Amino acid sequence: MTSIEALKEEVVMENTENTADFPSLSLAEAQLKLPLISFYFIRHGETDWNKDHRIMGQTDIPLNETGRAQAYKAALLLKNKGIKKIIASPLRRTKETAEIIQKVLGEDIPLFLDPGLMECNWGSLEGRVNNHLPSLHEWALGKTPKGGESVTHFITRISTTMDHLLTQKNILIVSHGGVFWGLTELLEHHPEKTENAIPYYFRAPPKENMPWFIYPLE
Numbered sequence: 500m501t502s503i504e505a506l507k508e509e510v511v512m513e514n515t516e517n518t519a520d521f522p523s524l525s526l527a528e529a530q531l532k533l534p535l536i537s538f539y540f541i542r543h544g545e546t547d548w549n550k551d552h553r554i555m556g557q558t559d560i561p562l563n564e565t566g567r568a569q570a571y572k573a574a575l576l577l578k579n580k581g582i583k584k585i586i587a588s589p590l591r592r593t594k595e596t597a598e599i600i601q602k603v604l605g606e607d608i609p610l611f612l613d614p615g616l617m618e619c620n621w622g623s624l625e626g627r628v629n630n631h632l633p634s635l636h637e638w639a640l641g642k643t644p645k646g647g648e649s650v651t652h653f654i655t656r657i658s659t660t661m662d663h664l665l666t667q668k669n670i671l672i673v674s675h676g677g678v679f680w681g682l683t684e685l686l687e688h689h690p691e692k693t694e695n696a697i698p699y700y701f702r703a704p705p706k707e708n709m710p711w712f713i714y715p716l717e
Contacts, residue, residue, distance in 0.1 A: 533658060533685055535703040536665040539582065540672045541600075542679055543592040544569040544696040554629050556621035556647070561591045569696035570596040574603035576698050576716045577671065584609050586664055587673035588616040596696065597673040615660025618675035622647030657681040671698075686711045 544566025548555050562570070573596075582604055587597035589612040601610050622644040643649045648656075657678055664670065672678075676692055682701070683691045688711070693699065702712040 534665045537703045538670045541698045543596040556625040558625045570599040573696045574600040581669045583669045585671045616674040619677040620648040
């Protein structure tokens with residue numbers, strides 16, 4: 500088994516990835532990029548790697564049977580919410596979650612895939628049990644796994660993607676736990692995590708410098 504010391508040697512300073520597609524912004528600048536438009540968000544259903552506590556990142560792992568049942572249950576909570584469009588990460592676990600929800604809500608609701616909604620790329624750590632993941636504090640200070648995505652690039656990617664996607668109210672975003680964390684960071688909430696397939700409503704304030712309200716559907 501790889502030692503903790505060897506794992507630490509694999510963690511390098513940021514700029515290990517190509518950031519050309521997303522211009523670098525400070526977090527303060529990125530916060531200004533999220534439009535004041537309310538939306539729904541759900542993390543994908545459970546996968547076997549979730550069950551085994553493995554780091555998935557952008558490794559393309561499908562839902563398991565529990566995850567499919569979770570997605571169906573979540574879809575029932577989203578009925579009658581006036582969802583106009585579903586936009587999902589193209590990874591299999593999010594795409595399948597979105598397709599299950601679409602079948603329940605009505606296949607006339609369009610479903611689109613956007614790579615900007617993909618999970619953080621954890622590089623060489625993907626596939627390992629998640630106690631090998633650097634703490635968010637270390638990551639935020641610039642310690643990025645080899646081949647992975649820096650916190651600056653990740654937050655900027657989320658901000659840029661959401662700025663492009665939020666063109667109307669009642670869009671459902673189907674994405675990942677890391678993206679949920681990034682959104683709460685962008686909106687200056689205490690950074691939060693979400694369990695699999697729990698739908699949330701992100702209610703926009705009426706004007707800048709007022710707080711967003713983020714709460715799960717019940």
